[in-house]
Amino acid sequence: MSKLKKIPKGKVLNCIRRIRLARTNLTQAELGKLVGATRQTIIAIEAGKYAPSMELAFRIVREFEVPFDEVFSFDPDGS
Amino acid sequence: MSKLKKIPKGKVLNCIRRIRLARTNLTQAELGKLVGATRQTIIAIEAGKYAPSMELAFRIVREFEVPFDEVFSFDPDGS
DNA sequence: ATATAATGTCCAAAATGTTTGACATTGAGC
DNA sequence: GCTCAATGTCAAACATTTTGGACATTATAT
Secondary structure (H helix, E strand, O other), X not given: OOOOOOOOOOEXXXXXXXXXXXXXXXXHHHHHHHHOOOHHHHHHHHXXXXXXXXXXXXXXXXXXXXXXXXHEEEEOOOO | OOOOOOOOOOXXXXXXXXXXXXXXXXXXXXXXXXXXXXXXXXXXXXXXXXXXXXXXHHHHHHHHOOOHHHHEEEEOOOO
16 A cells, blocks of 8 residues: 655756857856866756756856756656 | 866855745654655755755755745855 | 653765766867 | 867766664653
8 A cells, every 4th residue: 555655856957058058158168167067067967967966056057147947947757 | 376266165055944934834854755855854954064956955945835046045155 | 750742963874966087979170 | 081179978986965773952741
């Protein structure tokens, strides 16, 4: 009688790539350097391989000068 | 010639405790259960010991039914 | 005074995010 | 053709977040 409600982890979505290309001329490596991360990390996050830490997420939206929720959203049932 | 610009990690601030007590009657354990985390995790995050993952942060603001930036903010130079 | 709920602490292990270095692919320009 | 910058991939180390269990403190109620 499985009464255990498993909370699905959900998936964090982002449009970093779109904003990076639309609002800046930054490469992944350059963005990484500006926000204190490596280019591999930017690649992985843009590709949705994993969600960034809160700190990194805030540094990214700050660099872009856009509101947080314009870059990151949440799909509760995703993946 | 230290040309290395260290990006400070910065500190993520939250007012989970205030909202939990003001807008809900939830205990830390109950909130934890609702958002799929343990009570130790809620305690640590409320106490500012570390920032939550993106997933957990989104599940929390979702439970509270308040905008993301009403709960979480960023102090770029903090700690 | 003792019972109970809520909060807090500590610790080790598990899970997730990040770095480093190396190498592969793609597209643009010469 | 070739070169070069940008992007992508992989694996191993490392850092941070999360868990589970045990135990302590505080306040409230009986």
